[in-house]
Amino acid sequence: MPRKPLLEFTDRGIYCPQGKFYIDPWKPVDDAVITHAHSDHAYLGHKHYLAHHLSREVLKYRLGDIQLQTIAYGETINKNGVEITLFPAGHVIGSAQVRVVYQGEVWVVSGDYKTEADGVCEPFEPVKCHHFISECTFGMPVYQWKPQQQLFDEMNNWWRQNLENNLATVVVGYSLGKAQRILQNLDLFNGKVYTHGVIENTNEALRRNGIELQPTTRITPDTPKEEVRKGIILAPPSAVGSAWMRKFGPYSFGYCSGWMALRGAKRRRAADRGFVLSDHADWNGLISAIDATGCECVYLTHGYTASFTRYLNEIGFNAREVHTLYGTEEEEAASPQDSPTNLPKGEASNEGEVNKVLSAGEDLGEVGILGGAKDLGEAKGGAI
């Protein structure tokens, strides 16, 4: 009788029947292994959590008092005879790929990952395996990232220009991951870094975890506006278009996300500057990462799963599409505020002039606004 697969896809998440644990489950379970602290991977309500050491404080900040065990990269834990080892995923600080081994059969769950070393978190490390469960948020060939140095040079120049033009500078990025990556690459010769509370809470959690970050100042109602305008403001996507952000105007605001690669998405974000900066692998990154595992079979969990699976099969991989609830959280949590700019209506439109849209709340750094966003209604679990 053929053995059951070591990992299966259920309506609670990825499950290991032999080891009796789940990886990134989205419904309450007894034993959860968490790849990273983003909320579409780390849900509240499990009895026991296992994650990387550097996820500890952020998980506690986000989920409260949970029963959490943390381990180092390369350290192995045994659950009911199944070996679990974490490897760096290069996605955000503390993010891990989970390797699961039982009787010589090796599975790796990537969580979210990127292949470019960002200088902030431990770089992605390819792990040999038989079965690789991968994301493919940016699994279309139109997504090709530039080296981050080039982007940060542009960002620092833009900041300097804003200072010359008496504009405040607001950079928007997701609070865990993007914010720290930006922070560590800012040229503080230009000025000080001011942070939105949500980002500063995450920074503080990371500092408690022993991470050294460049100095930041939390913006409070007492922070003098004129001081803030001389520095740079780090804000989460939910702040875009808010009264909180408007009070620092006039400003130029930059949006950091992989979706900024497309003009349409960039316009929709209403950003003055779009920085194509992602914590996910681009097209070439995904293919090289999958190739490096030497896997017999690759499962695609979220992103452009259908097209990417088809392409991988055409070029000789054995790829399958699976449905999960990853990559949905930010969109679900989003309650877009009313936009201050209306679309042109009939004849009242200014011909040729571009109307920009402000819709706050969504974080594009994580969630596909294109084919990437799997509708919750469509997502189902099921064993492979």
Add this chain to the structure above:
Amino acid sequence: MKAFAQLFLSLDETNKTNEKVKVLKDYFNCVPDTDKMHMLALFTGRKSKRQINSTQFRLWAIEALKIPSWLFEESYHVVGDLAETIALLFPQNNTGGSSKTLTEWIAEINNLSTYGDEEKRHWLQQSWQLLDTQERFVFNKILTGSFRVGVSQSLVVKAIADIADLDAAVLTHRIMGNWRPEDYTFRELIQPQQEAEDISRPYPFFLAYPIQETSTVQKSVEDLQQTLGEASEWQAEWKWDGIRAQLIKRDGQLFIWSRGEDLSTDRFPELHPFMNELPDGTVLDGEILSFRQGKPLPFNVLQARIGRKNLSKKILEESPVALIAYDCLEYEGKDIREKTQTERRELLEHLQAKTAYPDVFNISTLIDFDSWESLSRKRQQSREMIAEGIMLKRKSATYQVGRKRGDWWKWKIDPLSVDAVMIYAQKGHGRRADLYTDYTFAVWDGDKLVPFAKAYSGLTDAEINKVDAFVKRNTLEKFGPVRTVKPELVFEIGFEGINKSTRHKSGVALRFPRILRWRHDKPKEEADTIETLKAFLE
């Protein structure tokens, strides 16, 4: 090309008018004069002949990219723009892009007409490899003739006017009409006095500003008095629903320009006899309409004719056209746009009085009214007049450039509207490529919903986001890019006109359908019926 690509990017990155003008000026200040004229031609929608068709364009891209064609098509679907898709699909190169100027690139493109397909393919694929992503994008835009920028012509004119210290209206006039960047120099464009005027050149159209009304909020007599002042200072005419046109007779030659700045002299042969009779140095502004027995016909009759490539005898018989003139811009060879509305009207009447073709050379009748109240009543007759409403022109006004608030107003009759249910949705294009923005609407026919109109404008961005989320969660079926959605949302759809149609399931075809508002208050059962819609046909 580098500067041009950067210009495009910088314009994309700002929505502030002042910054756009600054970016345009920076561009003009750093490129050669010939580049300036090519840029101006592109930004004012002058297209040169397309040298590579879209099938070749796709095919050669797929071949050079070495990707399966389905993946290319899916990429296109994600991006929503062919030029951008190809720009993104090529690997990022580190060659630093191309050092050739815009002028040099356009010369190469025009030179393609001497190439065979094989040479074209080679040239195109090599160019793609050479250019960087942003350059590749504008290059593709130029090559496919799909160049559209988020910048109005008036901003470009303002930038040049500032640099050259010229009046913007003068410049606007100088960039009208038929010119090619290859033989119109920047120097000529900006010199204080132009010697050799192009005799075909039209004047920029003066456009009316709408008096905003919806089906529920109407302007009162008091509102009109407050905004416009005394009724006696105004001239009122019917607002005709035809093709806005400028008719020029100079040096014995005729030119007919339509509002879109297309030279359409040959499209309207019926107008030539009366124009030939006009004195040289005459320019008229008016509306071209289909007429029968002295009465204007609905716009769709004219539309059927515009759609035809060849004007057959049958077409000319079925929808003969005539002019309703309402302004005179040049008289005895002199630009008279600075004269008052009343003075220009007198000269126009004088010209028309002498015509031997009064059936074709009509003059727009002035509506007799002594108060805003009596005009409001007259306006109710618009539909009987086959007019869209009323035009108001201040008697003391000069003829200005573009859409200006103040002296010319259009006051349309109540928009026609019905409440309808959204049943299909499709993704938008360009900046909306990732959102469901194009909707199909239906009304009840018994217990079935019949689609009758497609509309995509009229909602706020916040509403679009909500509808988009609804569509994604309530998809019943997908065919290609179209999703069938659960019939639930009700919208008020406004339109300009309605005609019988055998081609549509509903039996009617609407003109300019648009979304007036989202009827959150109405359940789908309370949407209108096909009978309501057909009642508008009378």
